[in-house]
Amino acid sequence: MKQKAQKVGRVRAAVLGWLGRPFGLTDVEAWASIGQRNAAGANVSDHSVLQLSAVWACSRLISETIATLPLGMHERRQGSRRPAPQHHLDFILGAQPNADTISAVFWESVVAAMLLRGVARCEKLLVGGRLVGLQFLNPDRLSRTRLGDSWEYRYTDDFGRQRVIEESRIWSIPGWSLDGKNGVSVLRYGAQVFGAALATDEAAAGTFKRGLMPSVWFKYPNKMSKEQREEAREFITGRAAGAVNAGRPIILENGMEVGNLGINPVEAQLLQSRGYSVEEICRWFRVPPWMVGHTEKATSWGTGIEQQMIGFLVFTLGPWLKRIEQSIVKDLLTPAERLRYYPKFAVEGLLRADSAARAAFYSVMVNNGILTRDEVRELEDRAPMGGNAAVLTVQTALAPLDSLGSNTADQQARNAMANWLKDMMASTADT
Numbered sequence: 001m002k003q004k005a006q007k008v009g010r011v012r013a014a015v016l017g018w019l020g021r022p023f024g025l026t027d028v029e030a031w032a033s034i035g036q037r038n039a040a041g042a043n044v045s046d047h048s049v050l051q052l053s054a055v056w057a058c059s060r061l062i063s064e065t066i067a068t069l070p071l072g073m074h075e076r077r078q079g080s081r082r083p084a085p086q087h088h089l090d091f092i093l094g095a096q097p098n099a100d101t102i103s104a105v106f107w108e109s110v111v112a113a114m115l116l117r118g119v120a121r122c123e124k125l126l127v128g129g130r131l132v133g134l135q136f137l138n139p140d141r142l143s144r145t146r147l148g149d150s151w152e153y154r155y156t157d158d159f160g161r162q163r164v165i166e167e168s169r170i171w172s173i174p175g176w177s178l179d180g181k182n183g184v185s186v187l188r189y190g191a192q193v194f195g196a197a198l199a200t201d202e203a204a205a206g207t208f209k210r211g212l213m214p215s216v217w218f219k220y221p222n223k224m225s226k227e228q229r230e231e232a233r234e235f236i237t238g239r240a241a242g243a244v245n246a247g248r249p250i251i252l253e254n255g256m257e258v259g260n261l262g263i264n265p266v267e268a269q270l271l272q273s274r275g276y277s278v279e280e281i282c283r284w285f286r287v288p289p290w291m292v293g294h295t296e297k298a299t300s301w302g303t304g305i306e307q308q309m310i311g312f313l314v315f316t317l318g319p320w321l322k323r324i325e326q327s328i329v330k331d332l333l334t335p336a337e338r339l340r341y342y343p344k345f346a347v348e349g350l351l352r353a354d355s356a357a358r359a360a361f362y363s364v365m366v367n368n369g370i371l372t373r374d375e376v377r378e379l380e381d382r383a384p385m386g387g388n389a390a391v392l393t394v395q396t397a398l399a400p401l402d403s404l405g406s407n408t409a410d411q412q413a414r415n416a417m418a419n420w421l422k423d424m425m426a427s428t429a430d431t
Helices: 002-019 028-034 053-068 088-094 103-117 191-209 226-239 270-285 304-332 347-351 355-367 373-379 409-430
Strands: 071-077 080-083 119-127 130-136 142-147 150-156 162-165 170-174 216-219 257-260 341-345
Touching (some): 053 304, 088 304, 088 341, 103 119, 103 130, 103 170, 103 304, 170 304, 191 270, 304 341
Antiparallel strands (some): 071 341, 119 130, 119 170, 142 150, 216 257
16 A cells, blocks of 8 residues: 555656646646647647747747836826836836846746736735735646635745745736636637647658658569568668658669659648748737748838838737736736826837937927927936926927917017018108
């Protein structure tokens, strides 16, 4: 009995080591994360789909773009809105969520989990009831169990130690949802598309491994012994099979004939199938194919690129940014703070690499009295100049806003000179 218990314990330890965490029969998320078969026969999981270049590119494009956008807290005060760097969440969200992670890496992990798993979960790090940090929880190591009206979360760290995390300390950011509570996993609903793409890649790899040749048969005029068949198979495998032997001539002896059992890759449209898989995957992530390097049916040149970038910002990034911002307000701010503070992604950060577009944007904002020159210098990480650089101006002679419609000293002098000249010309005409 003791040996049987030890054997069961070893099996359990091996399973836990392979899975990374324990889970029960009712843990739907855990079983879904293991992977599922599809019509193409490929095993689909978050790890296997990342082997597809399109999934890798789409998930990286969205997560890295969001991670590089400036995120900070803002404040409503006296009818105006302004940055609130004094709020403790401003540093946590925009600079360093915890002692081991910078904000860019943190948000990459969060958005990637939302994209692939449908939800991202983080642990609130509290000291005396005050939020001092956020720790991303690896979905592969997190399990949850329903206990009455609440959830029990169990997390296994890198050393195999398991601990229970209270539900109140869990920050969940769901993705697109059907029930208003739980995010939808793209892996579960797109398993057929991802499985077909994986199967296509495997077929392509096998084709290249065989030297771009379909199945081939060799025919000898006479019956061969077992030894002769093995010798012929070794000879053919070593001299004709594989990409390294492509183009290498082979000598047919003793009346041997060669024929094909299949069709070539062009006829099978293998490359077209792989291209179609890229387009299908891009639809699931709502990413323009040209942004992941697939430009077969689209152009990445000309004026259309700007409109496509705007579409990517509005239709792809916009919903994810809004979910994160609203989730921060709901779970990380107190009821009193929600009336005064709010988080905001600065989408202007996308102009960071485009100096011409950035200059045009600043010019319009300054000339229309929306930003001061000192505010623009602050956005460019330059020291303020003070004086008139902190005054709002408009394009009309760059006059201060509070003087519009009134006669300044200069304007009065010009009017007086014009009236004097007018009187002089009138008197000259009379004489």
